[in-house]
Amino acid sequence: MSPLKRWLQQLREYEDIAEVGGIARRYLAMNAFDGVLTIIGVLVGNYAAGVQSARVVIFTGLATSMAMGVSGFWGAYFTESAERKRDLDDLESYTLTDLEDTKIGRASRTAAIVVSLVDGFAPFLAALVALLPFFLTPLWGNIYRSYYLSLSMALGVLFALGAFLGAISRENIALTGVKMIGAGLLSMVLGYLLKLFGG
Amino acid sequence: MGKIRRLVLDVLKPHQPTIIEWAKQLSDLEGVDAVNLNVYEIDQKVENVKVTIQGKDISYEKIVELIQENGGSLHSVDEVVGGALIIEESITLQDYRRPGD
Numbered sequence: 001m002s003p004l005k006r007w008l009q010q011l012r013e014y015e016d017i018a019e020v021g022g023i024a025r026r027y028l029a030m031n032a033f034d035g036v037l038t039i040i041g042v043l044v045g046n047y048a049a050g051v052q053s054a055r056v057v058i059f060t061g062l063a064t065s066m067a068m069g070v071s072g073f074w075g076a077y078f079t080e081s082a083e084r085k086r087d088l089d090d091l092e093s094y095t096l097t098d099l100e101d102t103k104i105g106r107a108s109r110t111a112a113i114v115v116s117l118v119d120g121f122a123p124f125l126a127a128l129v130a131l132l133p134f135f136l137t138p139l140w141g142n143i144y145r146s147y148y149l150s151l152s153m154a155l156g157v158l159f160a161l162g163a164f165l166g167a168i169s170r171e172n173i174a175l176t177g178v179k180m181i182g183a184g185l186l187s188m189v190l191g192y193l194l195k196l197f198g199g
Numbered sequence: 200m201g202k203i204r205r206l207v208l209d210v211l212k213p214h215q216p217t218i219i220e221w222a223k224q225l226s227d228l229e230g231v232d233a234v235n236l237n238v239y240e241i242d243q244k245v246e247n248v249k250v251t252i253q254g255k256d257i258s259y260e261k262i263v264e265l266i267q268e269n270g271g272s273l274h275s276v277d278e279v280v281g282g283a284l285i286i287e288e289s290i291t292l293q294d295y296r297r298p299g300d
Contacts, residue, residue, distance in 0.1 A: 016215065016216065091245075095272050097271075099270050102270045104213060104269070
């Protein structure tokens, strides 16, 4: 068996032992949702403030996305590590053996890293997708087109997330997708009200 | 040197990895022909398993290593059969009970 195949088999084994799948899916959906809504806030805020430079929007958006990624990774790593260490200590009190250097210990530590990576990359990538049109602003030369496309892409990501959750819970994926878009639209409306009241 | 042909062990293990995974790993060991895992007690976090292993040349050390690697602990070795043949326990007069005992 090749080293890569062996490594993947080991990951699958750790996934079975540590039951990472459910937690990772939850973090993926929750944090991608946070990432998209945050970037919608950044975009609507820039729009309301009358920012005409794609460069400003890109830098603001990227800095925000990266901060979300770091926050997601860091927070999840320490939280998940603490919880899993507690579970391992609890199990050790039953088996009366040291489980640190066993498959169970390694699965536990791997799970914390996997979940942290999902928690970090999910909001970062979701926000990046929404920002993509601004990178292409020189193609059409109209900042407002970039704003509208970006916001549309953000809504598209929200729909995809909703559909993903609908697929997991075996509900109507179109309906769950539309429900998620509702949150995005509400954020846009609230942000736009700033422009109206702010002048 | 004599060969171990059968081992019966009493093991305490966490629920994960499952006995299915244990059976696959134990039967993959060199010298092992077959394994039988029987859960005879279970609670919230752990289960007690009677592990029967049969083969042509079983390595006790590798079995213990595998048990520990999977988070289990060996409580006792309940039966060992070694040699060229697999023989069962011999019944003696002491094994018979008189009526009223």
